[in-house]
Amino acid sequence: MEVSDMERKKRNHNEGSIRERADGRFEIRVTAGYDFEIGKPKRISYYAKTKAEAIQKLHEEEYKIHFQKHVDPTSTTFLDWLRLWLETYMKNKVKQSTYVSYRGYIENHLAPAFPTLKLKDLTTKLLQDFYNYKQNTQGLSPKTILNLHRCLHKAMNQAVLEHYIDFNPCDAVSLPRNEKPQVEILTREEQQKLTYTSYKYRYGIFIRLTLATGIRLGELLGLRWEDVDFNKRMLSIRRTINRLPKVDYNGVGNSTEIVIQEPKTKNSIRSIPLIPNIASELQQWKNVQQNDAMTSSAAYQDSGFLVTNPFGGYLEPRTFKDAYDEILKASGLGHYTFHALRHTFATRAMEQGMDAKTTSILLGHSSVSFTLDTYTHVLDSQKQEEMKVMEEFFTLPDMPQVQSYAIAVTPMANGFLLNPVDFEDMSIEANDLQYGIQCLQTAIAQKLATMYPPTPTPVNEIVLQQGEFVVIVNL
Known part of the structure; x- marks a missing residue:
């Protein structure tokens, strides 16, 4: 069988080859990873009935292998990186239920939205717009968006650690406030x-x-x-x-199993x-x-x-x-x-x-x-x-509806000095006694609005100087 230049070039690079067998079938041989037990590259064979099928199978397997072996930050798509991350870093680390959830986020939400986006081109702004769209247009719950974000954050963090991107665009995203869980209980x-x-x-x-x-x-x-x-x-x-x-070699299928x-x-x-x-x-x-x-x-x-x-x-x-x-x-x-x-x-x-x-x-x-x-x-x-239990500390005795307070009045040459007996720093001077009493009455009422009323001093206990007298005001 003649071998094309393209096929010979691939064989020379030890990437893959096709040969026709004696039984008429075509054998496709590819290097798939590394065999750590023998310390050599691992070779895998596939078979096809026709040369065309063999060439197609060779291209498919080489793409998979190239994708698994190489991540080019300038050309790798965002979606390819997510799939590689899931299979390489998560599949053997997380429980099956978590793996299924992660794959669902990738295939059901991220893949349709970013089918061709390059890994290097994902920005915080683009991601923020995506989350907003998911919540406002598609009605995705804040909890689902938060779970999707956690999955994506892990994947992009790995990309940062391997220097495929300079920073994690997930870090600066503003997430919707998570709803409180709906608690359903029986009476x-x-x-x-x-x-x-x-x-x-x-x-x-x-x-x-x-x-x-x-x-x-x-x-x-x-x-x-x-x-x-x-x-x-x-x-x-x-x-x-x-x-x-x-979950099988190719990921998540349609069948289910008890785990x-x-x-x-x-x-x-x-x-x-x-x-x-x-x-x-x-x-x-x-x-x-x-x-x-x-x-x-x-x-x-x-x-x-x-x-x-x-x-x-x-x-x-x-x-x-x-x-x-x-x-x-x-x-x-x-x-x-x-x-x-x-x-x-x-x-x-x-x-x-x-x-x-x-x-x-x-x-x-x-x-x-x-x-x-x-x-x-x-x-x-x-x-x-x-x-x-705190009520007793704030249960106060009944207050009288009307309180009477005494004002000591001292006659002066040009008017009167009025001193409320039970309220300090409220003395005033007034030319007209009645006006002065009204002013003090208003001032005392405003004071009482901010404090518990003091007990009025009995008139017979008030000490007056010569010429002074007492005026009683009711509040």
Whole structure:
């Protein structure tokens, strides 16, 4: 087979080659990365039926490999850098749920807006306009914009560290104010109805367990019997079960899979005390599982999980939500998400006087401030009750409707000197006595508007000099 000059040039540079095999197929060989085990470049082969297909495949693979090996700050697009960053720096670092979120931000929001923008050309102003557009035109929530921004900030920070750009354009962006989380809770009456109805259903124990602990759905479904210490009546949160988009070599596909993993934060790994009756009901649930094992016989597989189907397998979130919705409907209540049970636990705990620090730890929150901000509705009512202890300090005796104050009057050659007995520094001189009294009356009234009225000095206790007399004014 003849080899073109272009193909020979590629082979000479050890970037890729095409050769026809004896069986008529075409073999495409490319250098893909580095084999650290043998200390040499890694060679990968692909096969095609025709030469045209082989050339197209060679170009596709060389583009991928070139993109993975080289980042040219002058020509690399913003979108290519984001994809490279995600696959190279994040895929093996973050949990699958976080990876899926990051990829969603990139492909669903950033890719359509910046398909050809060069990495070097991204500016703070352009990014600010993009966030404004997302919020004002597309109606993206402040929380989603904030999460998108955090993802982008990490990617651009890596570009700064590798000197592809001089500074991170995300640093100077003005973000929308994040909305307070919408807290959906059951009233005490609704909680009582749901609890009562839950006793009629197979999975009702786990509704009650959630109302008594505030655990998340994924945490509930991830519980194993080894996480329950009946002697200490403690429940340990160590893992979660969630259904997430499946991640393969090419990224995120359309299929999903059940993922069992550790909680996403260290704070979420925690221990929660169990109240006695809930601990007792969990022990009774073991009898249900034993009965399932006897009924299902060989079909039963002991998975070790608390929440199991009649065959011993774990339940995935969608299945459990269906069971929860059935119990909710039977309770005669409106629609409440399962997460509302978590909010209800936190609300009841704080209403009963549990301090914010303890509540925060039990919920697995990142900080006490987050807990306080989330459950402001509880704190407002508590603050009103707590402030009542201050009332006695500001409960003053009833004040008389009319107060009478004495003015000592000293006759002078050209008028009178008037001195209010109970108000210092208010003496005045007046040619006309009546006018002077009116002026003092006004001045004393203004003074009383800013202070608690002093007790009037009895007239018989006022010491007068020769020629002086007393005038009484009523206020």
